[in-house]
Amino acid sequence: MRLMEKGLTSAIAANRFGLGARPGELAAIGGAGPDWLRAQLEGPAPQIGGDGLQSSAGILTRIYDLRRTLRAERMRAGRRGAAGPRSAGASGAAVGAFKKLPQLIRPIYLAEAGARFRQSVSTQRPFVERLTQFWSNHFAVSVDKGVLAALAGSYERETIRPYVLGNFTDMLLATQRHPAMLLYLDNQLSMGPDSRAARNIERRNPGRRPGINENLARETMELHTVSVDGGYTQADVTAFAQVLTGWSIAGPRDSRRGAQPGTFLFRAAMHQPGTQVVMGRRYPDTGYDQGVAVLRDFARHPATARFIATKLARHFIADDPPAQAVDRMAAAFSQSGGDLPTVYRALIDSPQAWDRPVSKLKTPWDFIVSAFRGLELPVSTDKAPVGLFQLLGQRIWCPGSPAGWPDGSADWDGASELLKRIEWSDAVGQRIGPGRDARELAPRLLGNVLSTATREGIAHAGSAAQAITLLLAAPEFMRR
Amino acid sequence: MKRREFLTAGALAAAGGALLGSQVTFAGMARGKKPRFVFVILRGALDGLEAVPAVGDPGYAGLRGELAIGRPGTSGGALPLDGLFGLHPSLSFMHRSYTARELTVFHAVASPYRSRSHFDGQNVLETGHPQPHAVETGWLNRALAALPGALAPEAERGISIAPTAPLVMRGPAAVTSWSPSRLAPLDDDTLQRIADLYSRDPVLGQKLAEAIADQGSPGSLLATRGKPEAQYVEVARAAARFLRQADGPQVAVFDTTGWDTHFNEGNAKGQLAVRLSALDTALGALKDGLGPVWSDTAVLLATEFGRTVAQNGTRGTDHGTATAAYLLGGAVRGGRVMTDWPGLSPRALYQDRDLRPTLDLRAVMKGVLAEHLGVPERALESPVFPDSRDARAVRGLLRA
Numbered sequence: 001m002r003l004m005e006k007g008l009t010s011a012i013a014a015n016r017f018g019l020g021a022r023p024g025e026l027a028a029i030g031g032a033g034p035d036w037l038r039a040q041l042e043g044p045a046p047q048i049g050g051d052g053l054q055s056s057a058g059i060l061t062r063i064y065d066l067r068r069t070l071r072a073e074r075m076r077a078g079r080r081g082a083a084g085p086r087s088a089g090a091s092g093a094a095v096g097a098f099k100k101l102p103q104l105i106r107p108i109y110l111a112e113a114g115a116r117f118r119q120s121v122s123t124q125r126p127f128v129e130r131l132t133q134f135w136s137n138h139f140a141v142s143v144d145k146g147v148l149a150a151l152a153g154s155y156e157r158e159t160i161r162p163y164v165l166g167n168f169t170d171m172l173l174a175t176q177r178h179p180a181m182l183l184y185l186d187n188q189l190s191m192g193p194d195s196r197a198a199r200n201i202e203r204r205n206p207g208r209r210p211g212i213n214e215n216l217a218r219e220t221m222e223l224h225t226v227s228v229d230g231g232y233t234q235a236d237v238t239a240f241a242q243v244l245t246g247w248s249i250a251g252p253r254d255s256r257r258g259a260q261p262g263t264f265l266f267r268a269a270m271h272q273p274g275t276q277v278v279m280g281r282r283y284p285d286t287g288y289d290q291g292v293a294v295l296r297d298f299a300r301h302p303a304t305a306r307f308i309a310t311k312l313a314r315h316f317i318a319d320d321p322p323a324q325a326v327d328r329m330a331a332a333f334s335q336s337g338g339d340l341p342t343v344y345r346a347l348i349d350s351p352q353a354w355d356r357p358v359s360k361l362k363t364p365w366d367f368i369v370s371a372f373r374g375l376e377l378p379v380s381t382d383k384a385p386v387g388l389f390q391l392l393g394q395r396i397w398c399p400g401s402p403a404g405w406p407d408g409s410a411d412w413d414g415a416s417e418l419l420k421r422i423e424w425s426d427a428v429g430q431r432i433g434p435g436r437d438a439r440e441l442a443p444r445l446l447g448n449v450l451s452t453a454t455r456e457g458i459a460h461a462g463s464a465a466q467a468i469t470l471l472l473a474a475p476e477f478m479r480r
Numbered sequence: 481m482k483r484r485e486f487l488t489a490g491a492l493a494a495a496g497g498a499l500l501g502s503q504v505t506f507a508g509m510a511r512g513k514k515p516r517f518v519f520v521i522l523r524g525a526l527d528g529l530e531a532v533p534a535v536g537d538p539g540y541a542g543l544r545g546e547l548a549i550g551r552p553g554t555s556g557g558a559l560p561l562d563g564l565f566g567l568h569p570s571l572s573f574m575h576r577s578y579t580a581r582e583l584t585v586f587h588a589v590a591s592p593y594r595s596r597s598h599f600d601g602q603n604v605l606e607t608g609h610p611q612p613h614a615v616e617t618g619w620l621n622r623a624l625a626a627l628p629g630a631l632a633p634e635a636e637r638g639i640s641i642a643p644t645a646p647l648v649m650r651g652p653a654a655v656t657s658w659s660p661s662r663l664a665p666l667d668d669d670t671l672q673r674i675a676d677l678y679s680r681d682p683v684l685g686q687k688l689a690e691a692i693a694d695q696g697s698p699g700s701l702l703a704t705r706g707k708p709e710a711q712y713v714e715v716a717r718a719a720a721r722f723l724r725q726a727d728g729p730q731v732a733v734f735d736t737t738g739w740d741t742h743f744n745e746g747n748a749k750g751q752l753a754v755r756l757s758a759l760d761t762a763l764g765a766l767k768d769g770l771g772p773v774w775s776d777t778a779v780l781l782a783t784e785f786g787r788t789v790a791q792n793g794t795r796g797t798d799h800g801t802a803t804a805a806y807l808l809g810g811a812v813r814g815g816r817v818m819t820d821w822p823g824l825s826p827r828a829l830y831q832d833r834d835l836r837p838t839l840d841l842r843a844v845m846k847g848v849l850a851e852h853l854g855v856p857e858r859a860l861e862s863p864v865f866p867d868s869r870d871a872r873a874v875r876g877l878l879r880a
Contacts, residue, residue, distance in 0.1 A: 213798070
């Protein structure tokens with residue numbers, strides 16, 4: 001490999017596969033980029049916790065408790081209001097209630113985003129962190145819906161981090177049954193039209209017939225597994241939605257039958273009875289296991305292997321994923337039964353992954369994190385600079401759609417977004433000024449991809465502050 | 481061809497910093513009336529039977545269930561259009577526009593896309609190509625490129641009010657995008673040095689030149705947090721500010737999201753009603769902001785596909801097929817609902833669940849491009865809407 005011989009692999013490994021070099025990281029890689037990446041796949045994946053981070057079940061229980069309190073307050077206020085001509089008490093309580101849920105959620109979001117940001121800035125295994133973020137985006141939830149802002153962080157810790165160096169099937173099952181995903185894609189109330197629960201409701205309210213909600217079923221097929229080209233029909237989506245009826249979340253009252261509130265609960269009474277045919281295979285009604293069986297088959301489907309391989313190649317290599325790298329990873333995925341480290345090693349072993357340095361534009365997340373790593377900027381111990389991510393166009397865990405953030409350079413190269421990156425780079429330069437020598441730092445962060453033009457631009461900068469701005473704004477630093 | 485290659489020509493001009501701070505002008509523009517066009521993308525599949533309920537169709541109320549909008553004159557009922565159709569009660573500005581003959585509604589309309597993926601559906605809506613992901617440019621950009629003199633780098637006729645240009649606006653024609661910056665401006669020296677570094681990076685060079693050219697733009701979106709109404713209104717006002725300038729762009733694009741109402745959609749009140757009201761208010765703000773230019777303006781609002789006719793099991797609707805589209809503005813010959821209405825009887829439904837498409841959305845788009853923007857007839861199919869011969873341009877959409 002020509003580029004490898006020129007010692008480029010350290011810079012490519014740290015920037016394309018990692019989160020940008022910390023000073024000293026390129027020297028540690030020592031020209032052996034592929035080995036450095038492979039070594040990161042050994043051992044259990046890093047987990048983050050402590051720091052007052054709570055489980056999804058714990059968070060949902062607090063939300064349930066708050067809702068119960070607010071309901072009780074509202075009823076009391078309503079009674080008071082009914083006694084008098086004007087019910088100022090009721091509207092006052094309603095205003096207070098309106099604020100209380102955000103007051104509960106916001107600190108959770110800040111703590112989770114902070115933990116993720118600190119992990120990204122400090123990790124010694126940045127490749128694993130990038131993979132974690134890749135999968136979190138593949139199985140995306142978005143904090144602009146409902147209570148997801150309270151759950152996005154714990155969801156990632158509970159469904160992605162434990163499996164990022166494990167098997168795809170396990171990650172798929174963990175994500176699809178997690179309360180965050182069930183809430184995000186509206187499955188928790190989806191009910192088989194012929195289920196016991198639906199019949200009971202219809203008996204009590206003639207004319208109201210509850211039924212399925214296809215949202216999770218469709219996005220699982222389209223976005224998480226076989227993809228839109230996977231060869232399924234509307235009938236398959238509908239059948240799979242029937243399979244998933246009953247995949248729900250335990251509420252406060254379910255503790256009476258031994259279910260912990262805020263955890264996954266299969267509600268047999270809501271499950272559509274009968275055999276379903278999904279993508280040509282028959283699945284007898286085995287209750288919860290019917291859904292597991294379908295998901296396992298989706299995970300093993302060749303279209304899933306190709307879809308995942310293509311997305312990984314687009315993310316790590318190039319906007320137009322090179323066909324040989326896709327083929328290699330798809331084969332590794334299929335032959336290993338979805339063993340993710342095997343797939344990652346196929347990525348590392350693809351010569352195309354080491355071609356064309358700095359071809360992809362960093363996302364705002366990658367840009368900000370790499371600046372913090374490279375300049376060793378101080379990180380707050382309790383929260384992430386969430387406003388900064390929002391300003392640069394990538395509010396944390398808020399892709400706004402179940403498809404996740406887009407992954408092409410052209411999705412991130414808006415003129416005013418670029419200007420904001422530059423303006424922020426300028427603000428960083430102003431702030432740390434002569435605290436760092438960009439002339440010394442540039443080769444340590446960018447290695448062999450540092451261009452002569454950038455090196456000279458930095459050397460001739462008007463001030464130390466301006467030199468730092470130029471380093472961060474340089475094309476080699478904006479790209480990976 | 482790759483997007484990066486399209487951008488090269490403009491980037492070369494920007495490379496030396498020669499364009500920095502220069503006034504963008506539209507040298508090729510004829511004096512006199514300049515048509516303005518706004519394309520509003522409604523992402524998420526807006527329920528056309530909720531926004532434009534077919535209150536006079538015998539099947540409507542039964543199939544819609546709790547989502548049904550009542551007949552005009554009833555409590556929470558539709559605003560009357562033509563007997564068969566009404567408008568959602570939240571759309572009061574649009575209804576006034578209809579009465580003033582400045583709104584045409586198209587119903588049972590769909591793009592050529594017939595599956596139900598948002599992402600593919602939006603891709604077809606924006607590329608104008610019958611197959612998703614077939615091309616990497618948008619129909620509106622290609623239409624602009626077909627106008628005389630459009631490829632000169634100084635002829636930026638289109639603007640996206642968005643952090644990055646939506647796909648519909650990407651392509652060979654020089655366009656720009658604008659969204660607010662809250663950070664302090666850079667000093668010219670630093671900026672010039674960065675521009676020098678970008679002289680070898682065509683994409684970054686081009687984008688930086690664009691960003692700097694837009695720096696003089698008035699106003700800011702500082703207050704646009706939280707509620708959809710504030711966001712939509714600020715975006716609409718920004719579009720109006722740019723379009724109103726005599727030597728500014730003539731085409732603007734912005735998008736709105738949140739129309740994917742699977743759950744608790746609501747009817748006259750509820751989630752969708754709040755968002756429709758926000759959109760309606762923003763369109764009113766667009767008209768106000770455009771002032772006298774409104775009479776030269778046409779605004780097209782379209783979504784990727786419709787939703788199921790019947791409500792689903794969670795008081796919402798799932799992904800469907802045909803829906804409604806809207807053409808609004810002082811230049812529009814409005815006061816009409818244009819449709820070949822397929823009806824809502826069980827036999828009429830598409831795949832037993834969706835409103836059947838009877839009008840190709842591209843036919844509307846072609847009509848607007850030809851008669852309003854003056855896109856040459858020969859360009860309408862190639863390169864603007866490939867393989868669209870059967871979708872013949874709808875004529876007579878604009879005032880003479």
